[in-house]
Amino acid sequence: MKLRHIISVIVAFCIMAMANAQALTVDELARYLSVTAFSTTVKLPAESFTAEIWTIKDGEPDKLLIDGMAAWNKNPEKGITVMIGADNGKYRIVIAYGGGVTKSIVSGGPNFRSTMSEEFPKTIQEGDFPLMGEPKVGGSQNAREISAFQQGFLLRIIKNGQIRESQE
16 A cells, blocks of 8 residues: 555656646757758759869869759759758768758767857858858957868858859
């Protein structure tokens, strides 16, 4: 009888604790898992552009990590999401295109000593858009400027027919 009473009290306490608990948000879960996500909508016509992920080195675009295809952007109004998270001392980068295609890669370098990022614009057009990276010591602290980063990652939007500027 005493054991049944103790179990009832424990169950009642658990139910009360769960009733007062709040749901975990996606942002809270992402922070816990050390994942940073950036979502945006490209304000260009469907299939008229390509979205790519590049590295940043010494404040300049460096190497193409994830290439894209214009056909993957059939529904640009659905947006593009880029997720970056730690993966065994490196970074896993995932890009989900508006056309339904998802690509990912694990970066070759180690995790940054510190990172800097800023809220990503809700809409973009063509250009280079820093995602996150290690800031230059004594440099600009404007996370929207590629030159502010010693190393990092950027989203590049290229209109069809433009030549890719590569430093590979």
